[in-house]
Amino acid sequence: xxxxxxxxxxxxxxxxxxxxxxxxxxxxxxxxxxxxxxxxxxxxxxxxxxxxxxxxxxxxxxxxxxxxxxxxxxxxxxxxxxxxxxxxxxxxxxxxxxxxxxxxxxxxxxxxxxxxxxxxxxxxxxxxxxxxxxxxxxxxxxxxxxxxxxxxxxxxxxxxxxxxxxxxxxxxxxxxxxxxxxxxxxxxxxxxxxxxxxxxxxxxxxxxxxxxxxxxxxxxxxxxxxxxxxxxxxxxxxxxxxxxxxxxxxxxxxxxxxxxxxxx
Amino acid sequence: xxxxxxxxxxxxxxxxxxxxxxxxxxxxxxxxxxxxxxxxxxxxxxxxxxxxxxxxxxxxxxxxxxxxxxxxxxxxxxxxxxxxxxxxxxxxxxxxxxxxxxxxxxxxxxxxxxxxxxxxxxxxxxxxxxxxxxxxxxxxxxxxxxxxxxxxxxxxxxxxxxxxxxxxxxxxxxxxxxxxxxxxxxxxxxxxxxxxxxxxxxxxxxxxxxxxxxxxxxxxxxxxxxxxxxxxxxxxxxxxxxxxxxxxxxxxxxxxxxxxxxxxxxxxxxxxxxxxxxxxxxxxxxxxxxxxxxxxxxxxx
Ligand SMILES: [Zn+2]
Numbered sequence: 231x232x233x234x235x236x237x238x239x240x241x242x243x244x245x246x247x248x249x250x251x252x253x254x255x256x257x258x259x260x261x262x263x264x265x266x267x268x269x270x271x272x273x274x275x276x277x278x279x280x281x282x283x284x285x286x287x288x289x290x291x292x293x294x295x296x297x298x299x300x301x302x303x304x305x306x307x308x309x310x311x312x313x314x315x316x317x318x319x320x321x322x323x324x325x326x327x328x329x330x331x332x333x334x335x336x337x338x339x340x341x342x343x344x345x346x347x348x349x350x351x352x353x354x355x356x357x358x359x360x361x362x363x364x365x366x367x368x369x370x371x372x373x374x375x376x377x378x379x380x381x382x383x384x385x386x387x388x389x390x391x392x393x394x395x396x397x398x399x400x401x402x403x404x405x406x407x408x409x410x411x412x413x414x415x416x417x418x419x420x421x422x423x424x425x426x427x428x429x430x431x432x433x434x435x436x437x438x439x440x441x442x443x444x445x446x447x448x449x450x451x452x453x454x455x456x457x458x459x460x461x462x463x464x465x466x467x468x469x470x471x472x473x474x475x476x477x478x479x480x481x482x483x484x485x486x487x488x489x490x491x492x493x494x
Numbered sequence: 495x496x497x498x499x500x501x502x503x504x505x506x507x508x509x510x511x512x513x514x515x516x517x518x519x520x521x522x523x524x525x526x527x528x529x530x531x532x533x534x535x536x537x538x539x540x541x542x543x544x545x546x547x548x549x550x551x552x553x554x555x556x557x558x559x560x561x562x563x564x565x566x567x568x569x570x571x572x573x574x575x576x577x578x579x580x581x582x583x584x585x586x587x588x589x590x591x592x593x594x595x596x597x598x599x600x601x602x603x604x605x606x607x608x609x610x611x612x613x614x615x616x617x618x619x620x621x622x623x624x625x626x627x628x629x630x631x632x633x634x635x636x637x638x639x640x641x642x643x644x645x646x647x648x649x650x651x652x653x654x655x656x657x658x659x660x661x662x663x664x665x666x667x668x669x670x671x672x673x674x675x676x677x678x679x680x681x682x683x684x685x686x687x688x689x690x691x692x693x694x695x696x697x698x699x700x701x702x703x704x705x706x707x708x709x710x711x712x713x714x715x716x717x718x719x720x721x722x723x724x725x726x727x728x729x730x731x732x733x734x735x736x737x738x739x740x741x742x743x744x745x746x747x748x749x750x751x752x753x754x755x756x757x758x759x760x761x762x763x764x765x766x767x768x769x770x771x772x773x774x775x776x777x778x779x780x781x782x783x784x785x786x787x788x789x790x791x792x793x794x795x
Contacts, residue, residue, distance in 0.1 A: 317646045339633065339654070346657045353657065354650030360660055360726040382661050 242267045242440050247297035248287050256464040257283035270441045272455035280464035285444045289410045324351050328401030328409035332416045334393035338385045345381040351404045370399040391422035411443045427453050460484045509556040510588040519557035526714035531676030533627050538710040548623035549707030551604050555621050564592045566600035571608040571766035595769050609691040611748045611770040614700035622685045624706035629673045629683040649681045674721045690733045690749045696721035740765045741783030743774035
């Protein structure tokens, strides 16, 4: 994906020496980068590389051992996430952020209808008109290609791909400026994956959202991201524009990753 | 609340519970009154009756009752069910208090699932028996999470529940335990009263106390508290309406129960609040089916 980097703007999110230990075991160490509005950054690595720990630290789902994550709030003020009160943090998470889990049932309410899943954030921020909430849910379902006549069905009755598209709609209904995605196409059939990747790519571009995508799949990173960070054993070993890193990897570890995917 | 009195002619401490337990419950009640709609945890005690028989309400009543109180106990509006009779007998025995079935004569009314039709006064306390105090539990079973949601006033989920109702039934189909917001702050389960009774909760001169025994929670509505039923702008809260008056006393605008008269589909609607119905009949009001019940009983003999 070509880069819309606009470094004259203030960054949306800034990671400064983000470090997380689990007791003595390292999760991730001294990760620093800046994410700009509308930019898609892929964090790639094998399992155990620390990419999921990093994602959870950045998304304020895990506290840091040291370092800081700052975010440009909607009022234009850059805030250290650790300084936010719980109410502010939770409000941020359900309005200006999205979080797409690998397993859709972790991000959906499986015991309420598709329409209620999409409408929940709107009700959480105070919308009180049933007809409008349902209208928004239907329009978002259409955008993620879930048939409108499924609006009153439980997500339990949905296929894996459809559940994942519903989870995305549920997150995007408040027009977040940043979406975190944890292996969003993991666990899906290849043909279903391709369709979902096309959808995510189109939505991210159309809505001008920034996204942080954790994946072990370099093809996913290639298709969706402007920039890549390669992680190994909790640290970033290489970072750069996606095409450059994948076509001309400089670090031996990245070269190994790229060659193994090419051979596969 | 009067001073506890040890009566020499009963083996029980006044109102069964020991004084220390009653003090503990009163502290929980005071906190609940200070924070209307907030669920206060308390160390619920074993009572000599099973859960589901109103052990929470009984403990609240035991903590607030004094020797001069007059107690009324209703179960779904009736004074004569086994549950109501047992609880009334329990306090008659353990506290030697006077009991009554007349709403206006009572100073404390313990209730399961109804609010009396007769408006209450400042000198009365209404004690509700509560099975499940947490209105958010339907969609969020984790108590750690519901506590945070109350603290941060994150009540979007309550509307998710109402949304589901409308999506499934075309209207808000919740007819009892209909959630309310108290003084614009806490969302509260009013216990399984019919939503018909919700409008009686707001701005009531009486003190309203809610006790959940198994769940160990007490909450309260102090007198003259604002209580609003949740709804949507395009699906506003509405109470049940009945298409005919009470068959016995002719009352309208009250909550009616359906009574089956025979096995041929004969039925009638009568006041769920039996004391209210009797009072009206004593005043000379007659419903269009007054006599039908007696007639059916005779025909069945
Ligand atoms: Zn009547």
